[in-house]
Amino acid sequence: MSDAEKKWREIRDEYLRQIEAELTAVRRPRKKELLADVRDHLELRFEELEPSQRTDRRFKEILEEMGPAEEYAELLKQPAAKKTEIELSPRYQFLSHLFTGIFVIVLFSVVGYKLYTADIKARQDPMQDFILSYQLDPRAMGRWVTVDFVETIEQFVPGRRQSPRDFFLTDLEFYNDMKTSKSWLWSKGKFFDPTDQKQGEYQIHAIEGKEYLFLEWLPGQNSQTGRSPYYVLEKENSR
């Protein structure tokens, strides 16, 4: 390498160091690219010089023609011309849309999962579902005593017992905290057996001036028809 080339490299590298120092405080990308472009430009300027022109003075003139180091920083951080509406670079737009899409997918997935698991949980916990749907039935409150056991509600005739057998269920009391005198829970028109996790219905009908409660007897359910017999209970106060 000739002395002129060595000198040129010293001056060139010093100039590039000055630019790099000025760019340190600039928060814009492509600073390394910019330095590489300036370096390439300077090399082309040097190559165009005749050997006789390769002097310290000419080298410094080239750098003056390039402009001071601080101008690079000033021009790099200058705000770009803006359209009437904000427009981002294609890459930023793509990344922005990508992350938005991912966020929406994750959000819906989480919400969907929560709903799904809540539904599953409800399905897996019918008692919870029963409790959450509790409704008070003032007509049911109090103690009821069994008077008959019938296949259908229509079969019942007050004072004319249909069932000859002893009653398994002799009485039932409804409390105002959803509980009964048995292990069952109750709500308006229905009851829940925690043992079997099954739900049955009850109906209260006024017949010949008295109220009778017809309690669906699930253990007696006909497997073919799906219909259950009923215990018929009379309100204790009315007896």
Added chain:
Amino acid sequence: MELQNWQTQLRKGLLDIVVLNYLARCRCHGYEMVQELKKCRGLTLREGNIYPILARLQTDGLAETSVEPGPDGPPRKYFTITSQGRRMLEEMNQHWDMIVASVNQVRKGDNP
């Protein structure tokens, strides 16, 4: 106010529109663009000014680059205006025309 200061600020402010207009005409290497623009005396261009402008235009999506084998030596980077750059340039040129017309109007003493 110093004239030279004003000229410097004006030049710096015009570089974006100048460089984009040049890129709109042709795909070019930075060095070639500098040599051509130096011929426009009114610009009083500093050779190095082009590169931060080109870097910014790339970042803003108004210009893009491609690297191709040089005619006699290492590969060269060529700059091209993008479609977004063309849309931006159209508005810039319209605005420039309006500014020039307005300044001339005031100079001539016509009612604004």
